[in-house]
Amino acid sequence: MKLIVGLGNPGTEYQKTRHNAGFLVIDRLCDKLGLSLDKNKCKAQYGIHRHKGDKIIVAKPQTYMNLSGEAVKSLMKFYDVSPEDLIVVHDDLDLPLGKLRLRRKGSSGGQKGMANIIDLLGTQEIDRIRVGISHDKNIETVDYVLGKFSKEDMKILDETMDKAAEALIYSFDHPFDEVMSKFN
DSSP, X not given: OEEEEEOXXXXXXXXXXXXXXXXXXXXXXXXXXXXXXXXXXXXEEXXXXXXXXXXXXXXXXXSOGGGHHHHHHHHHHHHTOOGGGEEEEEEEXXXXXXXXXXXXXXXXXXXXXXXXXXXXXXXXXXXXXXXXXXXXXXXOHHHHHTXXXXXXXXXXHHHHHHHHHHHHHHXXXXXXXXXXXXXX
């Protein structure tokens, strides 16, 4: 069993904001799998995909970004998922727009949703896919991450979402080290 979680903020006012890059990747993954996020419990909206007899839980926390760990921990407990079977997808200000970086472990890098997950799970050993959103130093960080992608940015991000979804699908059958080698 695997748990794949995309980070973002619930609500229409946050759709297509930079901070919701994780949600956008989950939407793309669901499109590719024909999966609907039709379940609502454990503080998350999620669906279950079956792959070669295994359950792949695909989720979007509904707790708002800074409390993402509550949903992740709740889902992990409910479905008895271990940290090594968790993959988190989130935005990253320090990566250029359109760039992906896959990592096995590490600090949150200032991403508050990831920080909350690390804190509540008590480990930094969490596989993750970081989606570059760039950073405009002339705009306050909170305003920047909650700002919407421009049409030009969405064209760049479109390829990134495809690549991230492909990496997640590849992870169904391959260890994360192999996924990193192929998609980094």
